[in-house]
Amino acid sequence: MREASLDRLKAFLTLLPSIVLVGVFVYGFIGNTVWISLTDWGGSGSLAVDPQKNYVGLANYAELFTGFLAGGFRQDLVNAVFYSVMLLAGAIGLGMFIAILLDRKPKGEDVLRTIFLYPMSLSFIVSGTIWRWLLAPQGGVNILPTYVGLDPLTFEWTSSTKAVLEFNWQNLFQIMLYVAAFILILVGLWAFRNDPRKALKRWLGPGIVIGAFAWLGGSILPQALFMEETHGFNLATLGIIMATVWQYAGYTMALYLAGFNGISQDLRDAAMLDGASEVAYYRHVAIPMLKPITISAVIILSHISLKMFDIIFAMTGPDNAQTGHPALNMYLTTFRANDFARGAAIAIVLFLVAAMFIVPYLVSQYRQRKRG
Amino acid sequence: MANVDLKGVVKRYGNVEVIHGIDLSVRENEFIVLVGPSGCGKSTVLRMVAGLEAISGGEISIGDRVVNQVSPKDRNVAMVFQNYALYPHMTVRENMGFSLKMRRKSREEMDSRVQEAARVLELEPYLERKPSELSGGQRQRVAMGRAMVRKPDVFLFDEPLSNLDAQLRTQMRMELRKMHMRLKTTTIYVTHDQIEAMTLADRIVILKDGHIQQVGSPIEVFEKPNNVFVARFIGNPPMNILEGVFGVEDGKRFVTVGPSRFPVPDGKGDSLVDGAPMLVGLRPDAIKMGENIERLPKDWWCKGEVVVSEILGGHSLLEIVVDGQNELIAEVEGRVVAHPGEIVPIGFEFDRMVLFDPETTNALS
Amino acid sequence: MKKTLAKICFVLVAAFMLAAPQGAQAKKLSGDLEIFSWWAGDEGPALQALIDIYKQKHPDVNVINATVTGGSGVNARAVLKTRMLGGEPPDSFQVHAGQELIGTWVEADRMEDLTFLFKEQGWMDVFPEGLIKLIGTDKGIWSVPVNVHRSNVLWYVPANLKKWGVDVPKNWEEFIKIAPKLKKEGVVPLALAQNWTANHLWESVALASLGPDNWDALWNGTLRFDSEEGVKAWELFGKVLEYTNPDASSLSWQQATDMVIDGRAAFNVMGDWAAGYMATTKKMEPGKDFGWAASPGTNGEFLFLADSFGLPKGAPHRDNAIAWLKVLGSKEGSDTFNPLKGSISARTDSDLSKYNAYLQSASADFGKDRVVGSLAHGVAANETFMSGFASVMEMFLKTNNAKAAAMACQQLADKAGLGK
Numbered sequence A: 001m002r003e004a005s006l007d008r009l010k011a012f013l014t015l016l017p018s019i020v021l022v023g024v025f026v027y028g029f030i031g032n033t034v035w036i037s038l039t040d041w042g043g044s045g046s047l048a049v050d051p052q053k054n055y056v057g058l059a060n061y062a063e064l065f066t067g068f069l070a071g072g073f074r075q076d077l078v079n080a081v082f083y084s085v086m087l088l089a090g091a092i093g094l095g096m097f098i099a100i101l102l103d104r105k106p107k108g109e110d111v112l113r114t115i116f117l118y119p120m121s122l123s124f125i126v127s128g129t130i131w132r133w134l135l136a137p138q139g140g141v142n143i144l145p146t147y148v149g150l151d152p153l154t155f156e157w158t159s160s161t162k163a164v165l166e167f168n169w170q171n172l173f174q175i176m177l178y179v180a181a182f183i184l185i186l187v188g189l190w191a192f193r194n195d196p197r198k199a200l201k202r203w204l205g206p207g208i209v210i211g212a213f214a215w216l217g218g219s220i221l222p223q224a225l226f227m228e229e230t231h232g233f234n235l236a237t238l239g240i241i242m243a244t245v246w247q248y249a250g251y252t253m254a255l256y257l258a259g260f261n262g263i264s265q266d267l268r269d270a271a272m273l274d275g276a277s278e279v280a281y282y283r284h285v286a287i288p289m290l291k292p293i294t295i296s297a298v299i300i301l302s303h304i305s306l307k308m309f310d311i312i313f314a315m316t317g318p319d320n321a322q323t324g325h326p327a328l329n330m331y332l333t334t335f336r337a338n339d340f341a342r343g344a345a346i347a348i349v350l351f352l353v354a355a356m357f358i359v360p361y362l363v364s365q366y367r368q369r370k371r372g
Numbered sequence B: 001m002a003n004v005d006l007k008g009v010v011k012r013y014g015n016v017e018v019i020h021g022i023d024l025s026v027r028e029n030e031f032i033v034l035v036g037p038s039g040c041g042k043s044t045v046l047r048m049v050a051g052l053e054a055i056s057g058g059e060i061s062i063g064d065r066v067v068n069q070v071s072p073k074d075r076n077v078a079m080v081f082q083n084y085a086l087y088p089h090m091t092v093r094e095n096m097g098f099s100l101k102m103r104r105k106s107r108e109e110m111d112s113r114v115q116e117a118a119r120v121l122e123l124e125p126y127l128e129r130k131p132s133e134l135s136g137g138q139r140q141r142v143a144m145g146r147a148m149v150r151k152p153d154v155f156l157f158d159e160p161l162s163n164l165d166a167q168l169r170t171q172m173r174m175e176l177r178k179m180h181m182r183l184k185t186t187t188i189y190v191t192h193d194q195i196e197a198m199t200l201a202d203r204i205v206i207l208k209d210g211h212i213q214q215v216g217s218p219i220e221v222f223e224k225p226n227n228v229f230v231a232r233f234i235g236n237p238p239m240n241i242l243e244g245v246f247g248v249e250d251g252k253r254f255v256t257v258g259p260s261r262f263p264v265p266d267g268k269g270d271s272l273v274d275g276a277p278m279l280v281g282l283r284p285d286a287i288k289m290g291e292n293i294e295r296l297p298k299d300w301w302c303k304g305e306v307v308v309s310e311i312l313g314g315h316s317l318l319e320i321v322v323d324g325q326n327e328l329i330a331e332v333e334g335r336v337v338a339h340p341g342e343i344v345p346i347g348f349e350f351d352r353m354v355l356f357d358p359e360t361t362n363a364l365s
Numbered sequence C: 001m002k003k004t005l006a007k008i009c010f011v012l013v014a015a016f017m018l019a020a021p022q023g024a025q026a027k028k029l030s031g032d033l034e035i036f037s038w039w040a041g042d043e044g045p046a047l048q049a050l051i052d053i054y055k056q057k058h059p060d061v062n063v064i065n066a067t068v069t070g071g072s073g074v075n076a077r078a079v080l081k082t083r084m085l086g087g088e089p090p091d092s093f094q095v096h097a098g099q100e101l102i103g104t105w106v107e108a109d110r111m112e113d114l115t116f117l118f119k120e121q122g123w124m125d126v127f128p129e130g131l132i133k134l135i136g137t138d139k140g141i142w143s144v145p146v147n148v149h150r151s152n153v154l155w156y157v158p159a160n161l162k163k164w165g166v167d168v169p170k171n172w173e174e175f176i177k178i179a180p181k182l183k184k185e186g187v188v189p190l191a192l193a194q195n196w197t198a199n200h201l202w203e204s205v206a207l208a209s210l211g212p213d214n215w216d217a218l219w220n221g222t223l224r225f226d227s228e229e230g231v232k233a234w235e236l237f238g239k240v241l242e243y244t245n246p247d248a249s250s251l252s253w254q255q256a257t258d259m260v261i262d263g264r265a266a267f268n269v270m271g272d273w274a275a276g277y278m279a280t281t282k283k284m285e286p287g288k289d290f291g292w293a294a295s296p297g298t299n300g301e302f303l304f305l306a307d308s309f310g311l312p313k314g315a316p317h318r319d320n321a322i323a324w325l326k327v328l329g330s331k332e333g334s335d336t337f338n339p340l341k342g343s344i345s346a347r348t349d350s351d352l353s354k355y356n357a358y359l360q361s362a363s364a365d366f367g368k369d370r371v372v373g374s375l376a377h378g379v380a381a382n383e384t385f386m387s388g389f390a391s392v393m394e395m396f397l398k399t400n401n402a403k404a405a406a407m408a409c410q411q412l413a414d415k416a417g418l419g420k
């Protein structure tokens, strides 16, 4: 008994320095940022030796989401969602596809692997610059078709002002309900084959109810903004998404390839004998088995997408609303506009979005550990 | 259910030939055990039958259909792997049902077949568990269940019991036997454990370095091994092999081992001539002690000095030196209490003696 | 051992100093001087020339040339802010003269009043009065301008205009009249580049629409952005935008200038660094290969911007920094730096023979024109407004709603405390 508590004390003492450091430099500073985001630190005089900071509650957040001047931030937030979704889909999809091709051990597999992994070793500034050139309106990618005698492309990869999937920010709540209903119904349909009763009760039912409510009762929902303001998927972000996917597909490829190599030959043989085709093997056996890898890839990539900054800076510059991102907005708000409180609020919003990805993961990990 | 035929099957990895032209006919409903030391090519043969390994020469047919070019999933064979190769992310139910799902069987059929297999294998309480939540024996049964639900033409087993402890292994061995008696599916079973081979097989195939040494029923390979390798591989403790010289005197045929001289029964070593060197094989259980030697002719008796004795419950193992130079292992009935150094009378069942050519190590007829 | 050596040195130096002829230099400077700027690229040589002069005068000072690259100083300013907040100011730093300096650093009480230096050096007389007003407040003068750029310049290639049969428009009405004709020729009437050049164009258009008095009134808070005049300025800007190239946001300002040079576009409104680009990089002869005029409707007005250096409170080597500021404001320093940088001197007495044809003409205009402050380059409004204005511009580019943009500007002005 005594020995055990001594051991504990020792363990605690060993951990103490890192607890203190993390406490101060991570959580302390997050706390400080939260505090700043609740003040009005900004504007002229904000850089004084002892600047004025008055507590203003959630005013900065309210301004960000409903204020007249913060439309840029809202578009950035919408962009961030699309950046995340597209980067995840693109990098994981492409990475997985390449990994599957290489898993079949073609000739020169090791060389190809290095080639695909290489982009990740470049800094975002370098790859951003390369891609800015490649995606220039009258050069690079757009003139590729001329090599085979076709007309050049005219798509403006990074400067298009077109947007698709536009929605009115006023209807934010309604749209969020629709999205929730859509996801619930999708999950429900997927679960339906296995367990129709549970699927109906857990997923389909609530999904349909929420969807119907959003449709019928949409008008009684509060409007998020006093005026019409459309946001959507800006096509100019495609160029940046391409560059980012190019950079990170190799990384997910390496993750998956390592995973595939770790699956025993027997398992593959068993699947073959069970009648699985190559496609079915990956779909039903290999990829589901690599769920932990997929989860970590999702988490890492979503964090990368939430911190996207340098590649946008390099490709379209700091003041480009079409391709903006909250992280960039935070930097400009804080260090150019001297609006420290608003910048802190953006940082906290980003932090909360990141937490939305990581917390469910941590919870599930924790549960698993407790069970296992 | 189908027969399996291998004709001159060869397997090469690069330039290295590991299977050197094997001929084997497995009859319908037969339980064949492939046995041999580690690395002799048992798994390779099995995998070639399954189609997981391309064959470099010869021909394999299943149910009179040449399957050289048929992909594994179309051969309708099921295989149980040494490490079970269960899908770790699927429940027991999903594991067992996977092959049916791949073959687009209806839900009802899938459920009923999995249920049936689970009932037989006593896996019903575990159907919703993942493999990681099962014991070794349970996993083993899931692997068998997965093979069973498919109702394949041929079962292939690759050392399925070698990861289990001794007790479970014995139990599973029995269950396997029962399963085969019920299902009667043609089975090729690979093991390096000769006891499994002896207990399970209709016929045993002994493999060494990619060559078949002998094919025969358990009794056949036990009593009439083709060569010293088979003789010593089958049976535990292994057969005693003594070096001797054949002789004929007064029309009586005998073999001289050291200073002793033992009679050679008729019908053995008929082709031998006087003075020919040879190897004498005697099973440990062909050595008798105590009152059991009374039934044997007197000239089959001799004396030996006990070196070590071990009592193994119902029977005992003794190491005995005869004539001060020939060491023998004897497996005798009952609990024989003998002290090291004690001189005891022993008897040999010479009618079970096997003679080998010392040069080729092949058995002499 | 070391100590005795140091002592000997000290004695020797003291003796030498006593013996040395007094007066040539009142005080011998030593130690470090850290200059913080974003002049690392094309402007590097010009800055180096200034440092060379300084080193000649004060050979014992170790000059640390700290540069942070990045277009018009976005990154440098961010680094500077973290350094100042961290209590680690450089000795002197580059800053756009005007509200960018005043709103950020003077209001925060981080700068030293340089009036004493202006008086001592006689700069009150050599710098134009209007300029001194724009770089100062009622509490003092806050930085030493090293150069002057003009923002409202219209660039073109005379031969091309002749070919298309158009004249240089004197105001935007004329421009809008000739623009359709150019479009028909397949020529972009007005070349535009990425985001900040839209702000740059806006100030020339707005100045033309408002006139210099209203322009000034806008920034001292006496004219509202959402007033009739304010909205009109945005409306005119919207009309002008119709004649610009659609791929603007992916071009650098040089590429927009290239469009004019290559005959793909007729005009371009850009600051006079474009003259440096065409004369130096493109080897074109000012006045012959390329021509210029005040941007439409702003003849007689000089929309100026200037780089300047200030003296932060708590500068670790204050004396060295003051000596640096003296070099910057001197005629020698000014006339060494500006021809290299492609700008004109802020001094009225500069030696024009050292400048090329464009700069001579700009210099003449600077002397006689009405000088007003640039918004896009930090003179007219503080950073809070400027940064917000960039978002308003993005919104306008997307919606083309003049009224909303004007309203947004007014909100922004209130928030930024313009004119307070």
Ligand SMILES: Nc1ncnc2c1ncn2[C@@H]1O[C@H](COP(=O)(O)OP(=O)(O)O)[C@@H](O)[C@H]1O
Pocket: B013, B018, B036, B037, B038, B039, B040, B041, B042, B043, B044, B045
């Ligand atoms: N993929 C392979 N490449 C090269 N040699 C192999 C390969 N697989 C097996 N072998 C060789 O073939 C021989 C037979 O192997 P195997 O059939 O696995 O033996 P076992 O009887 O123990 O199952 C061994 O010598 C082994 O080294």
Ligand SMILES: [Mg+2]
Pocket: B042, B043, B044, B158
């Ligand atoms: Mg094996």
